[in-house]
Amino acid sequence: MNRSAMVLLAALVLGSGVAHAQTDNQPAQDGTTAQTAPTPEELKDAMDGMGDRVTTLETDVDKLKSLKISGYVQADWQHYDQSSNQGRVVPGYVAPTNANGTNVATFPAKNLFTVRRGRVKIQSKLGDWMNAVIQPDITENGFALKEAYVELAPFSSPVLMITAGSQNRPNYEVEVSSSALEALERSQVTKAFYPNEYDLGLQLSTRYELFDGFDPKLQVGLFNGNGPSPETDSYKDIITRLTFPIPFGSESPVQADLGASFYYGGVPQLGDSVKKTVGETTVNVANDATGSLAGFGNKENFNIEAQIFLDILPIGGTIIKGEFMTGRRPTLNTVATSATVGTRKDSLGKDIVSITPGTSAGNLQIRNQSGFYAYFIQNVASDLQIVARYDMFDRNTDLAGTQVTSAGDAASSVLGVGANYFFGNMRFSVLYEMPTFAANENIQTDPATKKPGDDYRTMDLKDNKTTIRLQYKF
Amino acid sequence: MYKKAILSIAVLVAAVAIYGFMSLDVITVKGSDTMVILAQRWAETYQSKHPGVQIRVSGGGSGTGISALINGSTDICDASRSMTAAEKNSLKQRFGSPGVEVRAARDGVTIYLNPSNPVKQLSMNQLKGIFTGQITNWNQVGGRAGRIILYGRENSSGTYGFFKEHVLKGQDFASSTQTLPGTSAIVNAVVKDPNGVGYGGFGYSKGIHVCGVSATDGGAVYTPSEETVRNGTYPISRFLYIYLKNRPTGELKNYIDWILSDEGQKVVRQAGYFPIK
Numbered sequence: 045m046n047r048s049a050m051v052l053l054a055a056l057v058l059g060s061g062v063a064h065a066q067t068d069n070q071p072a073q074d075g076t077t078a079q080t081a082p083t084p085e086e087l088k089d090a091m092d093g094m095g096d097r098v099t100t101l102e103t104d105v106d107k108l109k110s111l112k113i114s115g116y117v118q119a120d121w122q123h124y125d126q127s128s129n130q131g132r133v134v135p136g137y138v139a140p141t142n143a144n145g146t147n148v149a150t151f152p153a154k155n156l157f158t159v160r161r162g163r164v165k166i167q168s169k170l171g172d173w174m175n176a177v178i179q180p181d182i183t184e185n186g187f188a189l190k191e192a193y194v195e196l197a198p199f200s201s202p203v204l205m206i207t208a209g210s211q212n213r214p215n216y217e218v219e220v221s222s223s224a225l226e227a228l229e230r231s232q233v234t235k236a237f238y239p240n241e242y243d244l245g246l247q248l249s250t251r252y253e254l255f256d257g258f259d260p261k262l263q264v265g266l267f268n269g270n271g272p273s274p275e276t277d278s279y280k281d282i283i284t285r286l287t288f289p290i291p292f293g294s295e296s297p298v299q300a301d302l303g304a305s306f307y308y309g310g311v312p313q314l315g316d317s318v319k320k321t322v323g324e325t326t327v328n329v330a331n332d333a334t335g336s337l338a339g340f341g342n343k344e345n346f347n348i349e350a351q352i353f354l355d356i357l358p359i360g361g362t363i364i365k366g367e368f369m370t371g372r373r374p375t376l377n378t379v380a381t382s383a384t385v386g387t388r389k390d391s392l393g394k395d396i397v398s399i400t401p402g403t404s405a406g407n408l409q410i411r412n413q414s415g416f417y418a419y420f421i422q423n424v425a426s427d428l429q430i431v432a433r434y435d436m437f438d439r440n441t442d443l444a445g446t447q448v449t450s451a452g453d454a455a456s457s458v459l460g461v462g463a464n465y466f467f468g469n470m471r472f473s474v475l476y477e478m479p480t481f482a483a484n485e486n487i488q489t490d491p492a493t494k495k496p497g498d499d500y501r502t503m504d505l506k507d508n509k510t511t512i513r514l515q516y517k518f
Numbered sequence: 519m520y521k522k523a524i525l526s527i528a529v530l531v532a533a534v535a536i537y538g539f540m541s542l543d544v545i546t547v548k549g550s551d552t553m554v555i556l557a558q559r560w561a562e563t564y565q566s567k568h569p570g571v572q573i574r575v576s577g578g579g580s581g582t583g584i585s586a587l588i589n590g591s592t593d594i595c596d597a598s599r600s601m602t603a604a605e606k607n608s609l610k611q612r613f614g615s616p617g618v619e620v621r622a623a624r625d626g627v628t629i630y631l632n633p634s635n636p637v638k639q640l641s642m643n644q645l646k647g648i649f650t651g652q653i654t655n656w657n658q659v660g661g662r663a664g665r666i667i668l669y670g671r672e673n674s675s676g677t678y679g680f681f682k683e684h685v686l687k688g689q690d691f692a693s694s695t696q697t698l699p700g701t702s703a704i705v706n707a708v709v710k711d712p713n714g715v716g717y718g719g720f721g722y723s724k725g726i727h728v729c730g731v732s733a734t735d736g737g738a739v740y741t742p743s744e745e746t747v748r749n750g751t752y753p754i755s756r757f758l759y760i761y762l763k764n765r766p767t768g769e770l771k772n773y774i775d776w777i778l779s780d781e782g783q784k785v786v787r788q789a790g791y792f793p794i795k
Contacts, residue, residue, distance in 0.1 A: 171690050200688055224611070251603075259603060297765065299616055353614045358767045361614020423613050426590040426763060466590050 093139045096400065115164040115179075116223045116517040123155040123510040159183040160513065161222055162189070173197045189272065191241055202252035210272055211247060213238050214263040214285035214305060216349045216367055218419070226421050227460050228475050228511055231416030231435035233369050237307065237345050240271035246281070260288035269309045269343065281309025281343065299353040309376040315320050320410045321442040321453075342410050345371025360423030370414035372440075375452055411452070412441045429464040431475070456481035462511075473516040523562055544572045545773060549583020549596035550676050551700045552719035552757055556623065556789040557596050563785055571769055577700070580676025587761055588612060591693070593770060595761040598676035598719065599683075613763045620760040622777055624792040626742025627681060627754040629729035630708045630716045639730035639739040641752055645685050648715065651692025656713065668695040669704045669716035670692040677701070680756055681717055719758075720747075721790030744792045748795075758791065 082090075164183040169175050179191035193209030212219050217234040218241045230241070245267030253259040262284070269281035287303035320327065351365035415437035422430045440453035448454050462475030547557050554577040578586075583595035588608045601609075606616040629645065631637060637660060640648070647653035648666055655664045670691055671678040682688065698704050701718035705726050708714040715729075720742045727783035730739035733753040746752035766774050776782050783793035 294616065299610060354608050355615035355764050361764050363614040468591060
């Protein structure tokens, strides 16, 4: 409360006191005077009392000011290109998922409105050294807790942050706020290696300026490895990430950040074997013979990342960034055990062989996987951003061409182009995504596109996706 | 698929070309309250000579201005502190550039005392003690007995951040500090309060008692002046900054060039600050 408000309050109280005094000083009915006017000492006491009350109020207001509520709402309209509402099920095809996490190839609707994210972030700061955050996500699919952590910063130089609770895993694309993703969603490979983005654990983060313009940042985190879900085993995953700028100098129109990260963890396999690709086939490998496959160590990946920022064009800054990830993951075994084969016509009247694969509910399958994403972002003035992203994910790097016979082993890529328009706290986005997947004669069954002699080629199904998003941050 | 992609890209490129070269005739300026009078004078002088250009100036504090720069709602951010690494990174991630920092003027953070206060000088250690609440009575620093009343800025203020970093060495302000929404409010409060002490830009120091400051206890005492701020003998000297999202072009570049010209720097003196050259 400022000084003028204090004076006003004091004046009101004193005025009130004087008014009462005047009333009290009116001759009583019996002709006597009830009370005398307040002495200067009494007025001073009243002022002091008011000062104490103002101090109390200020303390309460300061407490309220330490609480910050922010968030954002993303309202989407999505459209999926499909030839039939029944979906065309092609074994091996890994179609993109829609906002509800449903495979669009079998999703019965071609378009939908949805609240993609409804985030409310409640943050409380105690000075500069402690910060607590709770962030739920509220959409038509229900309520989900995303972030809930306590952050401590015991030192300012070198910067040391300790974060405990449900938090983003250390990774570039994971740590970009979902409200700032240029291509609206994270890439396939990031979703595969860092599912749900969040995990429960403890992270230490430090940044130190070794010389002018060179301040590497190191993050080390220990996590349950089970995403936002409760822990189910004693294995913990460790993630380290080192990022640093290339010291071109702050005046340079070219800036670049490089980084590398390593993820090492595991998922226990309770059965006596795990599945693994050996040669061209997937086989059961006994736990006791391959200890590392059975638990800790069956989940690891190594990433390299780069972000290049160019302030060269007169229309605005350019960003080129990407990340390559390679490693192995415990995945569900989805080898087809039997299939239902049928024929039907698509919307153009062409015959399509429709095969519905059966899958075995097998053990965990350890797959060697890799993938990358690459963004090109061109800013135009302050409020327009043009975006193109290409991302690829190979679900089993041990298999290629006709060796791929199951959905879980297929590679797929997505090219997305779009634009973001910013006005105040609003952001209007349009994104058109064109997925393709690596097909072969085992899993490519559309006679309309199959060429004789083809045994491995890229197949383009009618599965493109359009997203229009209106976002408001508060 | 690729035909569609090429067509989409072609449409986008055409839209970009049209949009990107649209002329900028309104320049928005937001940020430091310390600099708001200076920014208004710059804008008025420039507009009087360039009638086709509109410059809209508002305050709110350096932190508010930097946030506005990052979310794209202002063309120029005035700041009485330098941007942090995290803020530059946010700008870089959004606009592809860590921003352009322009040192536009010099200032000495001034310690305001009531004209009736007999204290004429304070050391940096004493200032730290006063504003962290360790020194609570004027008689502890050579003055008459009386409880020290602290006036300061909100935490969105660049002066708040600068003072905290350079005078308090990162420690928190005393909880009894009364936070006021602008430097003028601080000066007004200290003028009316015989036991008050506040801080702010030298440009607001008219009608107030400016306290001398020494870097060390018993060391040489300086008050802010063009000479002491320029040569750094005044211990709380700083630059006043202008931040831009990208390298400026067109009218924005003309305006920044003018601010750094002799004519623009003359306005700096008129506003009570010190020129950069």
